[in-house]
Amino acid sequence: MVLCKKWTLAKPFIGKVTPDNFKLVKEDIPEKLNDGELLCEAVYLTVDPYMRVGAETGNAVGNTLFGEQIAKVIVSKNAKYPVGSIVRMRAGWRTHTLVKDAEKEISRSAEMGDLPLSLMLGAMGMPGMTAYFGFLELCQPKAGETVVVSGAAGAVGSLVGQIAKIKGCKVIGFAGTEEKCKWIKEELGFDFAYNYKKTDVDTALKEAAPDNSVDCYFDNVGGMFTVKVLTHMKTFGRVSICGSISNYNDTSVPTGPLPFFSILKSQLRVEGFIVLRWYSRWEEGETAMRQWIKEGKIKYKEHVTEGFEKMPDAFMGLFEGRNTGKAIIKM
Ligand SMILES: NC(=O)C1=CN([C@@H]2O[C@H](COP(=O)(O)OP(=O)(O)OC[C@H]3O[C@@H](n4cnc5c(N)ncnc54)[C@H](OP(=O)(O)O)[C@@H]3O)[C@@H](O)[C@H]2O)C=CC1
Numbered sequence: 320m321v322l323c324k325k326w327t328l329a330k331p332f333i334g335k336v337t338p339d340n341f342k343l344v345k346e347d348i349p350e351k352l353n354d355g356e357l358l359c360e361a362v363y364l365t366v367d368p369y370m371r372v373g374a375e376t377g378n379a380v381g382n383t384l385f386g387e388q389i390a391k392v393i394v395s396k397n398a399k400y401p402v403g404s405i406v407r408m409r410a411g412w413r414t415h416t417l418v419k420d421a422e423k424e425i426s427r428s429a430e431m432g433d434l435p436l437s438l439m440l441g442a443m444g445m446p447g448m449t450a451y452f453g454f455l456e457l458c459q460p461k462a463g464e465t466v467v468v469s470g471a472a473g474a475v476g477s478l479v480g481q482i483a484k485i486k487g488c489k490v491i492g493f494a495g496t497e498e499k500c501k502w503i504k505e506e507l508g509f510d511f512a513y514n515y516k517k518t519d520v521d522t523a524l525k526e527a528a529p530d531n532s533v534d535c536y537f538d539n540v541g542g543m544f545t546v547k548v549l550t551h552m553k554t555f556g557r558v559s560i561c562g563s564i565s566n567y568n569d570t571s572v573p574t575g576p577l578p579f580f581s582i583l584k585s586q587l588r589v590e591g592f593i594v595l596r597w598y599s600r601w602e603e604g605e606t607a608m609r610q611w612i613k614e615g616k617i618k619y620k621e622h623v624t625e626g627f628e629k630m631p632d633a634f635m636g637l638f639e640g641r642n643t644g645k646a647i648i649k650m
């Protein structure tokens with residue numbers, strides 16, 4: 320038998336995520352497998368803000384927290400995945416997984432070549448595809464246009480800003496610390512970087528995008544921040560609603576009045592998305608990301624937490640701004 324540890328939901332996420340939302344459970348997994356089965360051991364796991372959604376009701380209590388991981392096959396009765404194979408799967412927050420149906424449970428994953436495997440959970444995985452498709456498909460940026468990114472030092476936002484630079488745009492990023500702003504401006508090449516906790520968004524955009532000259536807005540944050548950005552948009556501006564992390568922990572945060580007049584007056588196109596919409600095209604995004612990384616046009620940063628026991632802490636850190644770049648758990 321192999322001892323598996325998994326993080327389960329002890330009580331629903333209501334309000335701020337706290338340590339007592341989580342319960343560590345241990346279970347023995349048999350090493351004697353049936354034909355076709357695999358026993359996998361996690362190597363890297365991811366924490367992402369979306370994991371909070373869907374764990375906010377009582378019927379989720381006791382469930383293993385949802386999410387992807389990169390795992391190594393340690394016992395195999397499946398010729399397609401010999402011992403030592405690396406797989407990506409939606410196995411959740413657990414150290415070991417008995418895969419009964421590999422075709423169904425193992426996700427297609429990017430060809431990594433000599434890139435770090437952890438990127439399969441970041442720039443070469445779901446966050447990278449979120450940035451690539453969520454920005455290029457919905458904002459449709461043109462060279463010379465002005466792009467605003469909220470959550471600009473995070474897993475998704477830091478990639479969006481760099482893609483915008485690759486497309487020849489002027490890029491204005493908002494993040495929550497001076498260090499994050501320094502990183503996105505000096506390392507990633509954003510044209511402007513503002514600490515939204517210190518500089519009001521109206522003041523910032525009057526300086527960086529005067530006379531309502533914002534063409535594209537990629538939103539990770541939502542709330543009144545976004546309501547204000549929409550008053551600085553150019554006619555026919557495009558807004559990609561990626562996330563609303565300012566409301567995930569605290570639903571009492573004001574989100575209105577809804578900016579309908581801004582949308583009407585500037586004839587804006589505002590569209591929300593879930594990245595799975597383009598799942599069938601992820602290979603296209605992976606190819607582009609891989610090329611840009613190799614050319615040095617896309618730089619990535621990982622906020623690595625060592626140890627499975629610290630996974631809840633890493634997750635809570637997302638909502639406190641503790642990460643710069645992609646938050647990853649290294650076993
Ligand atoms: N639509 C889709 O398919 C997908 C959507 N998303 C969404 O994209 C957004 C970013 O995700 P991801 O890149 O993984 O996470 P990040 O790596 O950006 O981490 C979250 C960051 O959000 C910022 N943040 C936290 N609370 C607040 C707040 N109250 N106000 C403003 N900023 C806050 C923090 O940075 P700071 O220091 O700047 O405050 C924190 O580091 C999320 O909203 C997520 O739900 C992600 C993947 C797919």
Ligand SMILES: CCCCC/C=C\CC(=O)/C=C/C=C/C=C/[C@@H](O)CCCC(=O)O
Nearest residue numbers: 368369372387409426427445561562593594
């Ligand atoms: C799916 C959650 C919907 C809640 C909406 C909240 C915010 C948007 C957001 O953050 C969406 C994230 C979507 C993430 C999808 C993650 C993985 O399941 C993708 C796995 C891909 C694969 O299996 O290869």
